[in-house]
Each structure stands twice: as structure tokens, then as C-alpha cells.
Amino acid sequence: MTRIQEHTFDAIVVGAGGSGLMAAVQLAKQGNLRTAVLSKLYPTRSHTGTAQGGIGAALGNMGEEDHWEWHMFDTVKGSDYLGDQEAIEVMCRESPEVVYELEHMGLPFSRTEDGRIAQRRFGGHTSNFGEAPVRRACYAADRTGHMILQTLYQQSIKHGVQFFDEFQVVDLLIEDGSCRGAVALHIATGELHVFRSKALVLATGGYGQVWEITSNAVTLTGDGMFLVARRGVPLEDMEFYQFHPTGIRRMGILITEGVRGEGGILRNNDGERFMELYAPNLKDLASRDVVSRAIYKEIRAGRGINGERYVHLDATQLGAEVIENKLPEIADFCRTYLGIDPVTEPIPIQPTAHYAMGGIPTDVNGGVVGMQGESVRGLFAIGECACVSVHGANRLGTNSLVDLVVFGRRAGVAMAEYCRGADLEPTSEEPAGPAREELEALLSTAGKSGENAAEIRREMKELMMDNVSVFRTEELLTEAKVKLEELRERAARIAIDDPSRAFNLDLTEAWETRGMVELAQVTTECALNRTESRGAHSREDYPDRDDENWLKHSLAVARDGATEIGYKPVSITRFEPKERVY
Amino acid sequence: MRVTFKVYRYQPEVREDAYFDSFEFDAEPTDRVLDGLNHIKWHLDGTLTLRRSCQHGICGSDALRINGVNRLACKVLIGDVGSKVTIEPLMGFEVIKDLVVDMDRFFGHYRSVMPYFVNDEAPPDRERLQSVEAREAYDDTTKCILCGACTTSCPSAWSNPDFVGPAAIVQAHRFIFDNRDQGSDERLAILAQRDGVWRCRTVFNCTRACPKDIQITKAIGEVKKAIVTDRS
Numbered sequence: 001m002t003r004i005q006e007h008t009f010d011a012i013v014v015g016a017g018g019s020g021l022m023a024a025v026q027l028a029k030q031g032n033l034r035t036a037v038l039s040k041l042y043p044t045r046s047h048t049g050t051a052q053g054g055i056g057a058a059l060g061n062m063g064e065e066d067h068w069e070w071h072m073f074d075t076v077k078g079s080d081y082l083g084d085q086e087a088i089e090v091m092c093r094e095s096p097e098v099v100y101e102l103e104h105m106g107l108p109f110s111r112t113e114d115g116r117i118a119q120r121r122f123g124g125h126t127s128n129f130g131e132a133p134v135r136r137a138c139y140a141a142d143r144t145g146h147m148i149l150q151t152l153y154q155q156s157i158k159h160g161v162q163f164f165d166e167f168q169v170v171d172l173l174i175e176d177g178s179c180r181g182a183v184a185l186h187i188a189t190g191e192l193h194v195f196r197s198k199a200l201v202l203a204t205g206g207y208g209q210v211w212e213i214t215s216n217a218v219t220l221t222g223d224g225m226f227l228v229a230r231r232g233v234p235l236e237d238m239e240f241y242q243f244h245p246t247g248i249r250r251m252g253i254l255i256t257e258g259v260r261g262e263g264g265i266l267r268n269n270d271g272e273r274f275m276e277l278y279a280p281n282l283k284d285l286a287s288r289d290v291v292s293r294a295i296y297k298e299i300r301a302g303r304g305i306n307g308e309r310y311v312h313l314d315a316t317q318l319g320a321e322v323i324e325n326k327l328p329e330i331a332d333f334c335r336t337y338l339g340i341d342p343v344t345e346p347i348p349i350q351p352t353a354h355y356a357m358g359g360i361p362t363d364v365n366g367g368v369v370g371m372q373g374e375s376v377r378g379l380f381a382i383g384e385c386a387c388v389s390v391h392g393a394n395r396l397g398t399n400s401l402v403d404l405v406v407f408g409r410r411a412g413v414a415m416a417e418y419c420r421g422a423d424l425e426p427t428s429e430e431p432a433g434p435a436r437e438e439l440e441a442l443l444s445t446a447g448k449s450g451e452n453a454a455e456i457r458r459e460m461k462e463l464m465m466d467n468v469s470v471f472r473t474e475e476l477l478t479e480a481k482v483k484l485e486e487l488r489e490r491a492a493r494i495a496i497d498d499p500s501r502a503f504n505l506d507l508t509e510a511w512e513t514r515g516m517v518e519l520a521q522v523t524t525e526c527a528l529n530r531t532e533s534r535g536a537h538s539r540e541d542y543p544d545r546d547d548e549n550w551l552k553h554s555l556a557v558a559r560d561g562a563t564e565i566g567y568k569p570v571s572i573t574r575f576e577p578k579e580r581v582y
Numbered sequence: 583m584r585v586t587f588k589v590y591r592y593q594p595e596v597r598e599d600a601y602f603d604s605f606e607f608d609a610e611p612t613d614r615v616l617d618g619l620n621h622i623k624w625h626l627d628g629t630l631t632l633r634r635s636c637q638h639g640i641c642g643s644d645a646l647r648i649n650g651v652n653r654l655a656c657k658v659l660i661g662d663v664g665s666k667v668t669i670e671p672l673m674g675f676e677v678i679k680d681l682v683v684d685m686d687r688f689f690g691h692y693r694s695v696m697p698y699f700v701n702d703e704a705p706p707d708r709e710r711l712q713s714v715e716a717r718e719a720y721d722d723t724t725k726c727i728l729c730g731a732c733t734t735s736c737p738s739a740w741s742n743p744d745f746v747g748p749a750a751i752v753q754a755h756r757f758i759f760d761n762r763d764q765g766s767d768e769r770l771a772i773l774a775q776r777d778g779v780w781r782c783r784t785v786f787n788c789t790r791a792c793p794k795d796i797q798i799t800k801a802i803g804e805v806k807k808a809i810v811t812d813r814s
Contacts, residue, residue: 059708506623
């Protein structure tokens with residue numbers, strides 16, 4: 001970190017998953033713009049690649065009628081009416097054309113007998129405003145995300161996008177309400193680089209690593225979120241975090257909802273199809289929050305398998321052909337990690353921390369919006385780290401991929417337009433100063449005595465799993481708040497082992513740990529503050545949804561360990577809130 | 583079970599030569615080898631350096647030599663490799679630090695085969711149609727996660743760094759046999775060059791190494807045949 005190299009671009013994309021690459025491709029297609037993509041991984045390692053089941057678009061390819069208005073209704077209802085309807089309308093209207101665009105980029109979707117994009121059922125997706133399940137999830141076997149990531153990376157290469165692989169952004173140059181670039185650590189050398197830009201988009205993904213059982217990659221540490229939070233930008237709706245019902249027991253690896261979409265059934269220790277009790281109409285295909293709560297209730301009632309904290313996902317009635325052809329990755333996971341064959345044996349599952357509905361507040365073009373609705377010039381956010389908000393209090397399956405590509409595309413176009421009308425703004429004389437100071441201080445702890453970052457993470461993850469997960473109470477959340485403050489103080493005293501500059505992942509993981517504790521704190525504060533139950537936020541001490549007081553978004557700003565919470569209204573255009581039953 | 587991990591170490595800022603370190607600890611047979619490596623990094627020696635991300639065989643970050651065989655550390659259970667496990671970086675690439683190798687040449691070869699869809703005709707309003715059978719023709723090679731396990735197990739790639747290697751050919755295959763694509767003449771011409779497919783001596787190491795069970799040697803054979811018959 002001695003030498004500091006400088007670069008100047010028109011546009012910078014931070015993160016190379018589905019949304020970041022979609023934005024990059026759009027920027028490259030606009031021509032005459034210098035664009036760079038920075039990723040702390042090689043782009044193809046990004047977590048979009050693990051998405052399995054499908055991307056929702058009302059194409060109606062399966063001999064069933066479908067309309068984007070129905071997709072919109074399902075998304076609004078799935079969000080427990082907290083999603084902004086203006087944004088949801090944009091997403092569901094544009095979803096079919098973006099799916100076609102992906103196909104035109106070569107994406108190898110599975111096909112119907114007549115050669116069209118194949119579609120399958122998914123939780124919460126219905127025809128005619130909630131009547132019956134509809135086949136809306138466009139899929140490529142059970143590796144839809146892998147194919148989206150690969151296709152967009154391929155197109156980025158084709159269009160000459162410039163990549164900085166294994167460059168980890170460690171600070172944002174936000175001054176006087178505008179973003180002027182970023183500071184990144186070149187992992188291979190340990191050197192800091194300053195990237196100046198007119199427009200910068202954060203596409204850094206989620207923060208599932210805050211919880212013990214998670215489907216998220218070990219690298220999903222919420223970097224983009226805590227970086228903007230440290231610069232005084234609020235985070236929206238952080239109390240809404242999705243637990244996917246079907247993670248592999250103990251490991252948290254995702255088993256796609258597509259298994260239930262193809263006919264898989266959840267069963268308790270008595271072999272009962274318990275979802276019939278909790279969601280008489282859609283049963284196993286109810287929304288994820290509903291299914292995760294049902295599983296927790298079954299376990300609490302002693303009906304987990306052998307009385308333990310898991311239930312079965314039974315896919316045995318699907319038959320070998322469906323499993324091998326439509327769900328090959330799932331079969332592989334079961335055989336590799338569980339030593340079982342899903343064709344003949346049920347899969348042991350438990351809810352797994354999966355997706356942040358909340359994040360950096362943006363408008364429908366990805367533009368970041370501050371506490372008073374003011375725009376942060378030159379700063380954009382897309383994908384899981386952003387909150388448009390299209391998912392509200394609970395995201396429907398397939399809609400994360402829709403979100404990535406629809407808003408990735410819109411942000412790319414908007415950034416190009418912004419760049420054409422904007423000048424590079426000056427940065428402070430030593431833009432890398434704060435980041436250098438922070439990292440050098442951490443590096444200087446190498447070999448000294450201090451707190452172990454991994455131990456802090458372990459305690460945080462267990463705490464969040466026990467106290468800030470599917471069911472919450474004031475008591476649990478207050479306890480979490482106190483313990484997280486202790487963890488934050490301990491995180492300031494982390495000492496690392498590795499003194500070297502090149503490829504020091506000991507250093508970057510310690511740095512990420514501090515950020516994650518801050519995100520866990522914001523999540524807990526917002527969960528404590530919201531005294532109602534809505535979507536994924538389920539307060540046992542406030543079991544009902546309270547539209548009168550809480551039909552509004554939370555905006556949290558962290559200042560020196562304290563969290564200030566403000567609000568903004570929900571956009572309601574077509575569908576008035578009503579009771580949510582599946 | 584009590585396990586011993588013997589791990590290749592190279593810490594150029596601390597000492598010049600490479601060496602092996604041994605770590606002994608308790609593990610469950612159902613733990614992944616990656617869980618063992620994470621345990622070492624997080625609780626025994628924070629200087630141990632390796633790439634990993636998704637931890638379930640999708641992202642392709644953690645291809646390593648495990649007891650002499652190229653595997654993804656997150657797709658091998660400790661119970662399946664025994665209580666003594668030797669971990670080394672992939673062969674044939676420069677080691678940057680411990681288990682981390684320089685993948686630049688690998689991605690350079692990947693880029694050289696036009697690994698992207700080419701079709702300059704104006705697309706229809708909806709999807710281009712493709713039959714189930716036509717989609718099946720290239721299904722296997724769409725599974726590639728670019729982990730490098732195949733290319734770094736290939737004797738031809740070890741002896742000739744300019745050989746594009748099995749992974750790049752797999753990526754080219756995915757487009758050559760996609761009947762929507764129109765870039766195959768150019769792609770086949772690239773692969774017909776000196777350091778293209780003909781460097782493959784059908785040793786089958788790549789097929790055995792692939793964590794996604796792609797029939798790589800077969801795919802390379804199909805590309806060779808397409809070059810000879812001037813047809814994809």
C-alpha cells in the first residue's frame with residue numbers, strides 16, 4: 001500500500017454479477033465511454049452463478065395465459081404491499097423483453113417442444129390475480145443463474161469491457177453530495193488504486209454471511225452497503241431479510257424452489273404435507289416467508305424429523321427423469337453433500353439466510369437517493385445491494401434475477417446519459433488517505449495479540465441466527481443489540497496474522513468483518529424499531545400487519561454506532577393493500 | 583475424526599522457498615476439504631491463503647490438487663479422502679502465494695477462442711426458436727465453471743503453455759454446436775491452428791478432473807471432427 005496508482009474512467013461498475021455485468025454491457029454498447037468493471041473476485045465467481053430455478057417473465061409459453069399485470073400483482077402481494085408499485089410495474093413490464101434480450105445474447109434456456117423458452121412454476125406466481133399457480137419461471141435446467149452470469153460475461157468480452165479482476169473497493173469518494181470515484185485494493189499486490197469517475201454503480205450483492213446458516217457465498221459480506229452507510233447514505237428496509245425455506249440441513253446450500261415447482265412436497269416427521277394447513281390454496285408453493293415460518297412452527301411443535309431442527313423435502317414422486325433432466329445440480333448436491341439420492345430419498349432441509357430485500361435506496365434508474373429524497377449525483381446501485389424497492393417485505397422466487405437484469409440495464413443506460421452531461425469533479429488531494437490509514441493500521445496488527453476476526457464472525461452469526469432470523473421479539477432483538485455493540489467494540493481491536501502485502505485475505509476478511517457487524521447492527525435496530533409483522537419481518541410480540549402505522553419504508557443512517565431511523569412512503573398505484581392469504 | 587492436512591506453502595514476502603506445513607485437527611467425515619482449510623485459516627494460521635467463494639461447486643474458485651488429483655475443495659468430503667490429506671495448488675501456473683495461482687494465462691486462452699455468441703442478423707421480436715434436440719447438442723459444455731481443473735491436469739498444457747487447453751475448447755464447443763450461433767467458421771479456424779485442438783493427445787485427464795462431469799475429451803473430439811469435415 002505504498003504506491004498509489006490512479007485511473008480515470010467515465011463509468012465504473014463495482015461488482016461483476018448479473019446486475020453489474022448487465023450495466024457494463026449497456027455502457028459498452030453506448031460507445032465512446034470509458035468503462036471499467038472492478039470485482040474482488042474473477043467475474044465468473046460471482047454469486048449470480050448459483051441462482052438455480054429461473055427468471056420470472058410473463059411469456060405464456062406453456063399453453064397457459066399470462067400477463068405482466070398478473071406478475072405485478074403477485075410481486076406486490078408477495079412484498080406484503082411494501083414494494084413500490086411504480087417500480088414493480090417497471091420490472092414486470094420490462095421483464096419479457098429483457099429475457100428475450102438475454103436469449104438474443106445466446107443464453108441457452110431450456111426449451112419447450114415447440115422450441116420456445118421453457119417455463120416452470122414457482123412460489124407465489126399465479127394466474128388471474130392469485131387464482132392458481134402459473135408457469136412463469138424461464139429456466140436453463142437448474143443453473144439459470146450460471147447461464148445468465150456466463151452469458152453476460154461473454155457479452156462483456158465481446159463488447160470490450162475493461163475488467164480489473166480481484167480489485168476490492170475499500171472506499172467511495174463521496175463529497176458534497178456527489179460520488180467522484182472509488183479507492184480499490186489490488187489484492188494480488190496489496191497496492192491501492194484510485195479510480196476517478198463521473199458515474200459509479202454499486203453492484204456488490206448481499207450480506208448473507210452475517211448469519212450462521214446461509215446460502216450465500218463466503219464473499220457476500222455487504223461491502224457496497226456498509227461503504228455507502230459509512231459515507232452517510234441511508235440504508236432502506238434492512239429489517240426485511242429473507243430466509244429461503246429449503247437450505248440443505250446444517251450447510252445452508254440452496255435447494256431451488258423449482259423442486260417444489262416441479263411437484264416436490266414438504267413433510268414433517270409424521271410424513272404429513274404440513275403446508276396444506278398453512279396455505280390451503282398454494283400449499284408448498286406459497287411465498288417463502290410463509291413457508292419458512294411454517295417449517296419453524298412444525299419444528300417448535302416437535303414435528304421436525306426425529307424431533308430435530310429440520311424437515312424433509314420429498315421429491316421422490318417426481319421420478320428419475322424429471323430430477324436428472326430438470327434438476328441435475330440438485331441431484332448432484334444431494335449425492336455429494338448428503339450421500340442420498342433424491343430420486344428415492346427425501347432431502348433434509350432447514351430455512352437458510354438467503355436474500356436482502358433492503359439495501360441502498362434508489363430510483364427506477366438505479367440512481368441513489370438520500371434521506372430527504374435528494375439524489376446522490378453520480379452514484380448508482382443495482383441488484384441485491386440496492387433497494388428500488390421491488391421486493392418490499394418479501395421477495396418472490398425468480399424476481400431477484402429479474403431485478404438484476406431489468407435494473408442493471410436501466411442503470412447502464414441512465415449512467416451513459418449522465419456521463420454525457422457531466423464533468424469529472426475534483427477529488428480531495430489525497431483521496432486514498434482514509435482507506436490507506438485504515439488498512440495500514442489493520443496490517444500493523446499482524447502477529448500482535450488482539451481479537452480474532454473469525455471468532456467475532458462466529459459469535460455474530462450465531463447471535464443473528466438465534467435472535468434476528470425468522471421469528472423476532474423485543475427481548476431477542478434487544479439482547480442482540482447489546483451483544484452486537486460489544487462485538488463492534490471488539491472488532492475495532494482485531495489483530496491479524498498475515499503481515500504480507502500480496503494477496504492478504506487475512507486483512508480483507510478482517511476489514512469485511514467490521515463492515516458486517518455494522519450491517520448486523522442496522523438490521524437489528526430496524527427490526528427492533530418496526531413493531532408489526534410484515535413479510536419476512538415477523539414479530540411474535542406484534543403478530544399483525546399494521547398498515548395504519550407501518551405502511552412505510554425505513555431509512556436508517558448509522559452514526560458512530562447509533563442508528564437514526566427515518567421513513568418514506570410506499571408507492572401504491574394499482575393494488576390497494578389487503579389481507580395476504582395463499 | 584482426527585485429520586492431518588499437509589498444505590503447500592509459498593510466502594514470498596517471508597521466505598524464498600516453498601515448503602509444506604502440517605495441521606492436525608478434529609473434523610467430521612461429512613465436512614468438505616474446504617471446511618478443513620477454512621478451519622486452518624480461521625483458527626490455526628491466518629496466513630494460509632486460498633481462493634474460495636460459493637463453497638458448493640458452482641463458482642469454480644477452489645480447484646486444487648487434493649491428494650494429487652485436481653478437485654474442487656468444496657466438492658470433496660474429508661471422509662472420502664481419508665485422514666491424511668495433501669493439498670497443493672494447481673499445476674502449470676505460477677504460484678502467487680500458498681494455494682493461489684496466477685490465472686491470467688488461463689483466461690487469456692479462454693478469451694482467444696471467441697467465447698461469446700455471434701449472430702448479426704436482426705433478432706425476432708420474441709426468442710429465437712431452438713428445438714429440444716438442438717439445445718441438447720451443446721448442453722454438456724454449458725456446465726463449465728472455468729475452474730481450471732481440466733487444463734491444469736493436461737500433460738499437453740503442462741509441456742506447452744501456448745496450448746489453449748481443454749477449458750477453452752469446451753467454451754468454444756458450447757458455441758460451435760449451438761445452431762443459433764454464426765461464428766463457428768472463425769472459431770474453428772482459431773482452434774485448427776498449431777496450438778489449438780491438435781495439441782490434445784486424448785489422455786482423458788481433463789474428463790477425469792472435471793468437477794461438473796463434462797465429457798471434455800468427447801467434446802474436443804467433436805471439435806476436431808468439425809474441423810476435419812469443415813462442418814459444425
